[in-house]
Amino acid sequence: MPMELQAQEIPDISQNYTNCFSTNSRSFRMKQSAFYLIAESIVISIHLLVFFTSRIAINGFNNDLTQRSIVWCKLRQSFGTSFTLISLSIVCFATIDQYLSTNYNPFLKQLSTLKFARHLTCGAVIVWLAHGIPFIVFMKILPVYGCTTYYDGFNTYVTYIYYLILSGLLPIVIMSIFATLAYINVRRIVKSRIAIFRRRLDRQLTAMILARVAFLVAVTLPYIIDRIYIIQVQLTQIDPVQKATLQLAGAVAYSLFYLSYAVCYLTFCFCY
Secondary structure, eight states: OOTHHHHHHHHHHHHHHHHHHHTOSTTTTTOHHHHHHHHHHHHHHHHHHHHHHHHIIIIIHSOOHHHHOHHHHHHHHHHHHHHHHHHHHHHHHHHHHHHHHTOSOHHHHTTOOHHHHHHHHHHHHHHHHHHTHHHHHHEEEETTTEEEEOOHHHHHHIIIIIIIIIIIIHHHHHHHHHHHHHHHHHHHHHTSOSOHHHHHHHHHHHHHHHHHHHHHHHHHHHHHHHHHHHHHSOGGGSOHHHHHHHHHHHHHHHHHHHHHHHHHHHHHHHHO
16 A cells, blocks of 8 residues: 555544544443444554564565465454444444433433443453454465465455445445434424533533544545455456556545544544
């Protein structure tokens, strides 16, 4: 990837650390949605630090460890998929929680607790780290393709289950549905007799989550489509112009996907 990505990732990391402190105010500290946003910032920061180190080695020292070290080839893919799914899961949890916390139904409302939010987040971390184990098993450095999967069955799983469903359609559908329902709930709260401070707090958190979801959906779709296409097409069997076009499209999609991490910070700036 181009060097511009490195310059982009530096503010992304610092911005996500800023989130951890800016949301830790008295009014937001005990809100489950704030907990999810802080947890997402931590996961994103770790993700960017791991991959930023790899980019420095590749572009700064011309040393692509994924092509030289089988251990790094396996771990990089495993961590990348795990942290991506953890981040998406946290956004889904935050969206669902905001719907529950603003709901008029007492039974649904009581499901929104900080303890439950912590359990869900810990569960997602455990499940998706375990999900990364097959990548450690099936990744291999091949002479032509570099660090890639060598088992066709697992390659099919990555294409249609991981990219298309787990990191594509499933989180997009969940986030879109519950973000819309949370927005409807907040519109009802505005017309109710709930305390002004509570209404303002719910509106702020809902606005943050809606902005995060909208941008995440917009930038995730091109990345998912690009990854599925690249996996299915053998780049060595197409002409150089088409190959260069695909690489350019991939670079743009990749940049947009990681740009979404910075939005986790920008939502706070515009919604406070």
